[in-house]
Amino acid sequence: MKRPTFAGVFRLAFALTLLGYTLWRADPREVWDVVRRATLLPLLVAAALVIVDRAIMAYRWFVLLRPLEGRDLPPFKIILRIFFVSTFVGTFLPASIGGDAVRAYSLSNHKVPIADSMASVVVDRMLGVLSVLLMALLGLTIARDLAASRAVVLALGVTALLCLAAAVLIFSDTADRLAERLIARLPGNRVRRATSSLFGAIRRYSTHHGALGNVLLSSVAVQVLRVIQAYFLGVSIGMQQPLITYFAFVPLILLIMFLPITANGIGTGQAAFLWLFSRVGTPHDEAFALSILFIALGIVGNLPGAIYYLRGTPPERRLGGAGDAITP
Helix, strand or coil, rough: CCCCHHHHHHHHHHHHHHHHHHHHHHHHHHHHHHCCCHHHHHHHHHHHHHHHHHHHHHHHHHHHHHHHHHHHHCCHHHHHHHHHHHHHHCCCCCCCCCCHHHHHHHHHHHCHHHHHHHHHHHHCCCHEEEEEEEEHHHHHHHHHHHHCHHHHHHHHHHHHHHHHHHHHHHHHHHHHHHHHHHEEEEECCHHHHHHHHHHHHHHHHHHHHHHHHHHHHHHHHHHHHHHHHHHHHHHCCCCCHHHHHHHHHHHHHHHHHHHHEEEECCHHHHHHHHHHHHCCCCCCCHHHHHHHHHHHHHHCCCCHHHHHHHHHHHHHECCCCCCECCCC
């Protein structure tokens, strides 16, 4: 077992403190009353949309795998199953491991090289972050006064730097040569080979512009669906804000949750919902209830993976290509 670091403990403590403070401002009893009065039909619409966005996420992963694997790529139904199971299993794993690692290693059980599997997951994550950044910039065109906020500027700046680093990693020949020198200095032949294989697999995407564009558009579609999901959650608890308000705020909230200042965005998400939606007159209890329902909706999106897992699909019950068993 890995001992918790001071930074990890601090982030968790800060997250719980922030969560407690925002809940106190919203008043727990009033939040409960708001959630209890939620109407069913909008909740069902939001739940259906989250299943659709998960399927699109599996599709974009499939698109990224095709340039690397060609005819050897498993059929989409296997990719879909692995994706759903990994999102479910990742719920119970630390953030440092997460569903992405489970996804990459599970795919290796289907004769996909681990470097290709990991590269597809990395690039998928990069394009997903870029799509949130693009949606957040769109949100700023709607709520321009937020451009003066330090939290928003910090979130945009950090995310933009990550996206720029990803683009350099994939497309820059100079970065390729620099990476080769750095990899050559790594200790151990196995580490050097594994790192070189992963970097080489990521670099192969530099010639597959169509696949990258397809996945980016699919990622933007996922973010649009998430905004609409939040809107229907708001409708279910009686919020009166129009859809355009959600397009202005929800991508910015997701960006703020990306900041590594708390554990898994706990606390920062609730604070961002309260801060932004209160600017347009939303009561704190409704904003906090919306943040809780938004998180709960993500759990609903993991339920198909739970069904696949409980049905007993052997490849997803193993982590690694040589049958290494794992217990989630």
